[in-house]
Amino acid sequence: MTGVPAPVPAFPHARLGVAVLGCGSIAQSAHLPAYTRHGVDVVGVWSRDATRTEGIRDRFPAVRRVYRGLDELVADPDVDVVDIATGPVGRLDLVAAAVRAGKHVLAQKPVVADAEEIPVLEGLLAEAAERGVRVAVNQNGRWAPAWRVTTALVREGAVGEVVGVTHLHDKPLPPIAGTPFDRVPHMLLTDYLVHWVDITRCWLEGRVVAVITAQDSRLPGQPADAANPWHATMTLACEDGASAVVRVVGDVRTRRPACPYWVHGTDGTIRGSVLGGSDAVALERDGTTTAYALEGEWFVDGFAGAMAELMRAVDEGRAPEHDAAHVLATARLVLAARDSAAAGGVPQSVRVPLTRPGGRA
Template sequence: MSSGTAPGSGTAPGSGVARGSGTAPGPGVAWGSGTVPSYGPRFPDGPLPRVAILGCGQIAQTAHLPAYAAHDVDVVGVWSRRRETTETVPERFPGVRKVHASVEELLADPEVDIVDIATPAEGRLEHVAAALAAGKHVLAQKPLTLDVEGLRPLLAQARRRGLRVAVNQNGRWAPQWRLATRLIEDGAIGDVVGVTHLHDKPLPPLAGTPFDDVPHMLVTDYLLHWVDITRCWLRGKQVATVRADDARVPGQPAAARNPWSASVEVRCTDGAGALLRIVGDVRTRHPSCPFWVHGTDGTLRGSILGRDHLELERGETTTRYALEGAWFVDGFAGVMGELMCAVVEDREPSNSAADNVASLELTLAARDSAQRGGAVVPLPIQL
């Protein structure tokens, strides 16, 4: 994925990956400060905590491991339910030193500081509990769980033991979304009024996959990255209601059991709101996922997963940022780097499991609304 610069617009160079410093390598044109906020993955200085991957399947081998290799993360070992899944991993990723024979063996390894749990959702909380019992910090795949009450005792256990549990909300570190977040935090568009997302691209294969067996899958799983980043941009506001619906679309094959269109709407008590829309399995030569964040003082416009770009309109000035990196794999480096910084700095990661609860509650409210045919669901929570 690449991003271009519009003719005649202001141009700001992207922020590269600066291990330790967290700052952009060069200044650019941006509102107010004259520099672009850093948005790349950040790792702590000095020796990094050591990692083992529990559930080293396709996503771990195509995203986690390449991201970690790019940032010199020491991956002590890996495990998968099927030995053949991981037998070529050490050859393709020479930094991986061990293929563990069992979950128990991996968790007992004294060299492991962080367990990256990339198993399917079923049984994930049990793996988190076992990792905490073994004294390990945890990075867990999203959705962490749809059982929020079952999560709370694990959060309490982690606090008692001084362990950190983070969630792999890697979309937060997609360059466009990450820089948008930094600009919003810096006040570039004032108070956020509205967030809009459109999924203008084909859906991934769903029919005949395990995702087809997940009720309201687009709402409860696929859109979770979009729900989570929207919550980041509305942070500090009070939710009033959530409404969602999903439906089959013309041309959807009978073998595809889940609906292929979905929308989620969030309304806040101050009138701000958000709308997320998947129209179906879009037919287009120019796939993208455009988004807009409107504020009292300006507007951010961008796109991810195709036609990648971000621009800030404020007053008479429009700044289009020449971004570096891409969601895959920088997002996966970003979540691990933030967890490692939190471990070294003895603080909670910004992508902590406790912080993720609000995203889960939004998702569950959306699921309940979809199950009720789009009924409005009250949800008095703070974002």
């Protein structure tokens, strides 16, 4: 039960042209470096804030042009995929513009910011299907090397039936105070931890989440100018008794930053870690421990993996693994966690099926 896990998806031979919409910090620190490293054809970029694209071609020579506006970007016949790297406000309008221009979409997470946006997105996905274009969500954590190997092991049954998933954020938080993210209510639960929730739902595929409980709180010593709580804990309980916990202790002070995780099953345990140079995966089963060699890092190879999977899905005529319809379950979990925290930690009864990509149970 320890076969070679699936590697980060390779790009298809015929590369698609990509336009990056939004040139903020994440686009310049992850998207564009990933595409440069992996030879993605970046046809052009555009930002609603023109100062973000000043000198962009000097920093990233692979960028062929800077667009003057959204209409020019979506009208460019060289663009096959629009990578929407903006914040959540107005994101669905940008998805709609790309879809109606016949472009495939890779949209930043979270795919929706409120429950009211879910039916809007579902309507856009129906329209995309009619037009023959794919809409994926940039859940690039699915291609973080350690998490990717773990997903492959879970899917091949290496630990038997998964009974519990645990994540601990044992590293400093990224700079939050004074950024737009700090103005997002319950930001850790609704934005930062989306990757952790998304990968957890991948490891609990086939289950149905029944109850979500979440809390967040300010910490002793947290600066007054930091509007959002620096602690958050989320618990998912499934109908069959399987469970998951995601915990951010706070802005941890440590010489060995890491994000350790455990996947416990009926036949074994996977122990691993991501970020901070801590990447590792080991499977314990039948009295034997097997450690897996890892190539690459979440930042920035995970971003290339998300784009490669979308391009390969287009090439093969199938839904991508991070298809927006699949990621909607992640969004529902995150929104329920926000509601629980807003209510002071009151458990939220839900029914969220966690299917395999493509709708398979």
